[in-house]
Every structure is written in structure tokens, then in C-alpha cells.
Amino acid sequence: MSSLERPQPRRWVPTYAVLLLSLVxxxxxxxxxxxxxxxxxxxxxxxxLAIVAVYTGWSFARLLTxxxxxxxxxxxxRCPSCxxxxxxxxxxxxxxxxxxxxxxxxxxxxxVEGIFLRSASKSQRTV
Amino acid sequence: xxxxxxxxxxxxLVAIIALSFVMQELQVYRAITEVENYLGILRAARxxxxxxxxxxxxxxxxxxxxxxxxxxxxxxxxxxxIPPTDLDxxxxxxxxxxxxxxxxxxxxREVSLAAPKAAAHEVKNLVVMAEIARALNEVxxxxxxxxxxxxxFKSLWLLMQLNAVMPFIMEEVRAIEGAVxxxxxxxxxxxxxxxxxxxxxxxxxxxxxFFEPAKDTVVAKVTAKGKDLYVVKAKGxxxxxGHYDDAVEWVFQRAKPSVIVTVDAALKYEGEPSGIVAxxxxxxxxxxxxxxxxxxxxxxxxxxxxxxxxxxxxxxEALSIMTxxxxxxxxxAVSIVEEIIEKAPEGSTILLIGVGNTVGxxx
Numbered sequence: 001m002s003s004l005e006r007p008q009p010r011r012w013v014p015t016y017a018v019l020l021l022s023l024v025x026x027x028x029x030x031x032x033x034x035x036x037x038x039x040x041x042x043x044x045x046x047x048x049l050a051i052v053a054v055y056t057g058w059s060f061a062r063l064l065t066x067x068x069x070x071x072x073x074x075x076x077x078r079c080p081s082c083x084x085x086x087x088x089x090x091x092x093x094x095x096x097x098x099x100x101x102x103x104x105x106x107x108x109x110x111x112v113e114g115i116f117l118r119s120a121s122k123s124q125r126t127v
Numbered sequence: 128x129x130x131x132x133x134x135x136x137x138x139x140l141v142a143i144i145a146l147s148f149v150m151q152e153l154q155v156y157r158a159i160t161e162v163e164n165y166l167g168i169l170r171a172a173r174x175x176x177x178x179x180x181x182x183x184x185x186x187x188x189x190x191x192x193x194x195x196x197x198x199x200x201x202x203x204x205x206x207x208x209i210p211p212t213d214l215d216x217x218x219x220x221x222x223x224x225x226x227x228x229x230x231x232x233x234x235x236r237e238v239s240l241a242a243p244k245a246a247a248h249e250v251k252n253l254v255v256m257a258e259i260a261r262a263l264n265e266v267x268x269x270x271x272x273x274x275x276x277x278x279x280f281k282s283l284w285l286l287m288q289l290n291a292v293m294p295f296i297m298e299e300v301r302a303i304e305g306a307v308x309x310x311x312x313x314x315x316x317x318x319x320x321x322x323x324x325x326x327x328x329x330x331x332x333x334x335x336x337f338f339e340p341a342k343d344t345v346v347a348k349v350t351a352k353g354k355d356l357y358v359v360k361a362k363g364x365x366x367x368x369g370h371y372d373d374a375v376e377w378v379f380q381r382a383k384p385s386v387i388v389t390v391d392a393a394l395k396y397e398g399e400p401s402g403i404v405a406x407x408x409x410x411x412x413x414x415x416x417x418x419x420x421x422x423x424x425x426x427x428x429x430x431x432x433x434x435x436x437x438x439x440x441x442x443x444e445a446l447s448i449m450t451x452x453x454x455x456x457x458x459x460a461v462s463i464v465e466e467i468i469e470k471a472p473e474g475s476t477i478l479l480i481g482v483g484n485t486v487g488x489x490x
Binding site: 074 | 314450454488
């Protein structure tokens, strides 16, 4: 994965959460003050902060819905003798068409037929 | 409030004019901040590529002075290839090819000297890593140049233009940066799809003869479905793209292929799935066009049809480690090429070219 593709926006989750909670708390306090004193200044402040809180909440919701699909490097193996196929995580030293571990079915040497990135959700499927 | 008196109206006018200036200053400031952020990301990407290159060089060197290594890396990153003049375009392809060959050989020699312990294929990967660092360095320096000029003249329009193109440039940078990891580990990238198809066919039908008629390019003679098949690909597993035009010329001097099939990665549109296979007519090959010209020249001289098999992917997928979707596309492309071979007339010869960077893909 390119380092530019790292899920950087997640870093802002605590900041957004604190900001949203603060805005909601201050707005609520201003509404209470308006109800107690009847001063419209408090109401105006509460409305203004409520607008900012809605915008922050909307941005926060967008941030939380960012889906990062994790991908892992996989090695696809095939036995040239019996055709048995298997998939496992890539190991240092794996090279395309190089010999790998023994075949579980016939005991022959398996060959690396593919090295590729695959999404974690597909880890149980074969090529 | 405007009460109607002259003083108040003048006051409001002054306030509105002042506000428009302040707004423009704020817009300039905002554009500067955004462009600076993008430049920061670009600089970081360039520095990461440089440090990866330095690390990789250290693996293939005796522990000598760091200053010498830095000097060599600087020379590799700052190297320039100057295209020939097109005032008189006659023979420009030949001139361009000559310049590219000289550049390629010189850079390879330079890399070999800087990394004496590297094997031939490792030198190729180091050359590509140096190219990546050079590309990122060039992009960063150019954009920084425009940014500094725009800032010096406080030109909002220049800054806005720069800001507008930044997302597209970032896409390209992301694509280029994705290649660093693949070349460091010598793993196939999306662009290796063409050579991988060639290798699958070579291995499936068994190579009768192997030739290396051009620099970094191999030709394998195979018998597939009762027909002669010449498979051309760059020599792997080092990161190189070979010289297909010279290899095609060489094949035509020895055989009479009735069809030329090129298999290559092709850019998909946003929204299209990756790894789908498309057909086409013509030579599927990217780059500056020298090799495309050479193959088209040979094909038209011998009136040979040109078929193309394209495996679709995004720009960043083409340069990053191969994905499962593209790998599936490769397997599908192998079947399609087999169909083409099957449909060819009995006794005919087919020439297949697996176009692309062959990093991590042996013969």
C-alpha cells in the first residue's frame, strides 16, 4: 500500500468528537440560560452554535463512514504434479514460479504461480 | 445602519471596499495554505522514495562513505534526458531511440558502479527505483517553482490554477509512489500483466528454444496447439521493459508470422472494474512511441494483422504490486490468446508480445 493511501483522516476522530461534544454542551447551556433569563442574546448564541454543531456532526459522520479495505499480500501455490492449489500469506523469499513447500496431497514440490494483493474479505476464497 | 447622511454612506462604501480587499487576501492565504499542504505531501513522498533508494543501495555496497553514496544518488536523481529537436522531424524516431539507449546504458552503468554487489536483475530494479525518485523529485521541484512564483507575485489566479490541478497530480504521485515497495521486494506490478501472460504461455507449452536477440529482451519458440508461437517479453525478473521492436525485427528475419498479438495493461476509466480484458487492433504499447513505431513499421511492411489484448487497470494499480483482480485478468488473457492461436490457420506462425515491466516475472 502506498503511504499516501494510509487512512490519515482517522487521526481527526478524537478532535471531531471533542469539538462536537463541546458545541452541544455549550448550546444546551445557552438554551437553559435563555429559558431562565428570557434574554434573546442567549437564544441567538445557541442557534449559531447549533448550526456549527450540525456542520461538525455531518463532517464527523462522513469521517466515520470512510471505509478502508485492508489488503494483504498473498502467495498462490499450485502443485504441478496433482494440480492441488492453495493460498497463503506472502513470505519473504517467495518468487514467481519458484519452488515452495511440499504439496499436502501428493508430497511433491508446489510452485508459486501468483503473488498479489487481495482484500482481507476474500482470504477464504481461491483463485 | 444607513441613516441617509453622507458620512454614513461614505463609511459603508469604505467598509465594503476594504472588505473586498480583505476577502481577496483571505482567498490568497487559503490558496497558499492548500498548495503548501499538497507540496508538503509531495515533498514527503519524494523523501520517502529517496530514503528507500538509499537503503536499497546500502544493501549492495561495502560500508564506505555516505557522502559518496549521496553524491551518486544526487547524480542519478538529477539526470536529464534531452529529446532531439523536432524542427526537422525526419528520422526523429531513430534519434530518440539512440538518446534513450545511451541514457539507459549510462544510468545502468552508473547504478552498477554505485551498487557493485547487485546482480543484473537487482541493478534493473535499482534503476527503476532511481527513476521513481527522479520523477517525484521533478514533480515536486516544478510545482514548488510555480508556487514560489505565484507567491512572489501574490497572484491569486496562478495559485488557484495550481490548486485546481493538485488533485490530479496527487493521483499520479500516488501511482508512482506505489511502485517503490514493489521494486524493493521485486514483486510483479500491475504493468507486469503482459510479461506474466507471456511467461504462463511459455511454461504451459514448454520452450523449445530461447534467444536474446535484443538488450534485455527474450524470444522463446514454443509449439502451441500445433502452431509455431514466438513469445517476446522483457528479460525478467529485473524491472525492465525490454526492446520489443528489435526483437520483432529479429523474428521476422527468421520466420513469417501471420499475426502479431500484443498483451498489455491499459488504463481503465473511473468506475470500470479492474482486471477486465478488452480486445483491440493495433500495437498495445505505451512509452514514448519508439517501439510502437518500430513494430507498426515491420507489421505494415509484411502486411501482418495486429491484435491487442488489454488488461484494464487504474494508473496506481499499474505501478503498484499486482492485485488479485488483475491476476484474474492475466489468467483470462492467457485463455484469450490461446483462442487466437486456435483460430489461426493450420501451419501458421504467431508472434506474441507480452508488453510491460517484467519486475518479479522470470521467463
